[in-house]
Amino acid sequence: MADFHMTRLNRLERAKPGNDMRMVYLEANAVRIAFRALSNETSMAGLLEVLIRNSLERVGAERCAVALLRDGEFWIEAEARATVDGVEYVMESRQLQECDLRRGVFMAVARTHRRALLDDAPWLAEFERDVDATQRTQRSVLCVPLLGQSGLLGILYAEKDSGPGVFTEEKVALLEVSALQAAISIENARLCAEIMRSNSMREAAKQELRELRDGLGWGSSHNTMRQLAASIIHEVSQPLVSIASSAGAALRFMRHDEPNFVEVEDALKRIELDSTRAHNVVRSLRALAKLSAPSFSVFDLHDIVQEVLLVTRSQLEEHTIQFDTNAVCGTSMVWGDKIQIQQVVLNLVINAIEAMYEITDRERRLFIRVSTSGGHVRLAIEDTGVGVEKDAANYIFAPFFTTKSHGMGMGLPICRSIVQAHAGQLTMEPLSPYGTCFEVWLPEARQRISTYPEPGI
Numbered sequence: 001m002a003d004f005h006m007t008r009l010n011r012l013e014r015a016k017p018g019n020d021m022r023m024v025y026l027e028a029n030a031v032r033i034a035f036r037a038l039s040n041e042t043s044m045a046g047l048l049e050v051l052i053r054n055s056l057e058r059v060g061a062e063r064c065a066v067a068l069l070r071d072g073e074f075w076i077e078a079e080a081r082a083t084v085d086g087v088e089y090v091m092e093s094r095q096l097q098e099c100d101l102r103r104g105v106f107m108a109v110a111r112t113h114r115r116a117l118l119d120d121a122p123w124l125a126e127f128e129r130d131v132d133a134t135q136r137t138q139r140s141v142l143c144v145p146l147l148g149q150s151g152l153l154g155i156l157y158a159e160k161d162s163g164p165g166v167f168t169e170e171k172v173a174l175l176e177v178s179a180l181q182a183a184i185s186i187e188n189a190r191l192c193a194e195i196m197r198s199n200s201m202r203e204a205a206k207q208e209l210r211e212l213r214d215g216l217g218w219g220s221s222h223n224t225m226r227q228l229a230a231s232i233i234h235e236v237s238q239p240l241v242s243i244a245s246s247a248g249a250a251l252r253f254m255r256h257d258e259p260n261f262v263e264v265e266d267a268l269k270r271i272e273l274d275s276t277r278a279h280n281v282v283r284s285l286r287a288l289a290k291l292s293a294p295s296f297s298v299f300d301l302h303d304i305v306q307e308v309l310l311v312t313r314s315q316l317e318e319h320t321i322q323f324d325t326n327a328v329c330g331t332s333m334v335w336g337d338k339i340q341i342q343q344v345v346l347n348l349v350i351n352a353i354e355a356m357y358e359i360t361d362r363e364r365r366l367f368i369r370v371s372t373s374g375g376h377v378r379l380a381i382e383d384t385g386v387g388v389e390k391d392a393a394n395y396i397f398a399p400f401f402t403t404k405s406h407g408m409g410m411g412l413p414i415c416r417s418i419v420q421a422h423a424g425q426l427t428m429e430p431l432s433p434y435g436t437c438f439e440v441w442l443p444e445a446r447q448r449i450s451t452y453p454e455p456g457i
């Protein structure tokens with residue numbers, strides 16, 4: 001583009017070989033200044049102001065106007081008029097009226113896309129039906145098209161009362177070159193406005209998506225709750241069935257002619273174990289009932305691991321998944337909403353289990369490791385499942401990403417937002433030679449209380 005401008009400038013400078021070179025230099029310099037001022041403007045209002053001011057000053061006009069085409073109609077967007085008190089600017093948009101400007105000249109430029117100078121005899125012939133023009137022949141009018149890549153953008157209009165010949169060839173050329181740069185800048189400004197409009201539309205769409213995601217998040221946590229509830233029902237009914245059968249066995253051993261107290265004692269021990277198991281499950285259910293209202297407290301990640309294992313035990317058994325954890329009671333105290341963190345861990349464990357469904361050529365193993373480092377508690381959930389691609393961390397947390405036929409792809413983004421709302425981090429890395437590791441980092445309870453305010457989830 002710069003080369004093109006220079007070509008136009010050179011042509012302008014060479015146009016009058018006999019002219020005073022200093023004059024040519026000054027005009028060319030004026031063009032450069034006008035160029036710079038116009039190309040620096042990216043807002044339409046600023047651009048029109050620069051254009052109208054430059055045009056009035058540089059061509060010595062008494063009145064200038066910029067009209068732009070919008071939906072096939074001309075709108076005067078900016079006007080400047082030299083008065084005895086200085087220059088008056090009107091930067092308001094109004095539709096072009098019959099009485100505005102020298103309409104005949106103006107419309108000829110609109111039709112031909114060529115500049116028109118109304119103190120030039122051959123041009124006058126073209127406008128002889130322009131009554132207004134013939135009545136006021138003492139007025140010089142110069143009209144230049146603003147031609148962009150997309151066609152005619154508008155017209156730059158200048159007039160002066162003091163007779164013919166006021167718009168010299170240099171001034172006409174100057175206005176034409178200004179119009180050329182102005183057209184480029186107008187197209188750029190429109191593009192900028194369009195980009196800004198698209199950006200704000202994209203922001204609005206992103207906001208909608210966020211709201212949708214939050215909404216879906218709620219639904220998804222409901223889904224998780226349903227899964228949790230189904231597991232709990234399964235977990236409670238199993239020990240109840242077992243208690244009933246152990247109690248029946250104990251009764252039978254008691255009713256023998258010679259009661260077998262060893263067998264009775266074994267049955268009672270089984271009843272005791274099963275009732276403890278059922279009791280624990282009911283405790284989880286109670287915790288689940290509080291799910292709707294987030295409440296922050298200090299809790300042990302070890303408990304979360306145990307509770308999640310309790311509700312996923314049947315799935316682990318069904319798919320012959322070996323399980324291993326180093327979570328030790330009292331070593332992993334964190335601050336947060338226990339139920340939400342439970343949801344996160346449950347989601348990650350269910351994902352790990354599901355990733356191992358299809359594995360037949362190696363052991364299916366789930367490791368849950370807890371450690372502390374730099375004021376944070378790290379919970380790592382590792383599996384020997386199908387694994388993920390090397391660069392999966394770039395997209396796996398994106399909403400709606402799923403490889404499962406029944407999946408929704410909302411689990412991981414929700415988990416990540418919960419963990420982040422706890423001032424923590426959720427990360428993922430592929431394991432070698434197979435499997436995946438998800439890590440939940442949460443601030444250690446003491447660190448959390450002293451460093452951060454309570455998060456508003």
Ligand code: ADP
Binds near residue numbers: 383388412
């Ligand atoms: P969903 O389970 O509904 O697909 P998620 O957001 O929980 O939604 O998981 C998104 C995707 O991430 C899964 O479909 C799966 O492709 C991948 N993924 C998650 N966890 C694991 C894992 N442990 N191993 C392999 N892939 C996983």
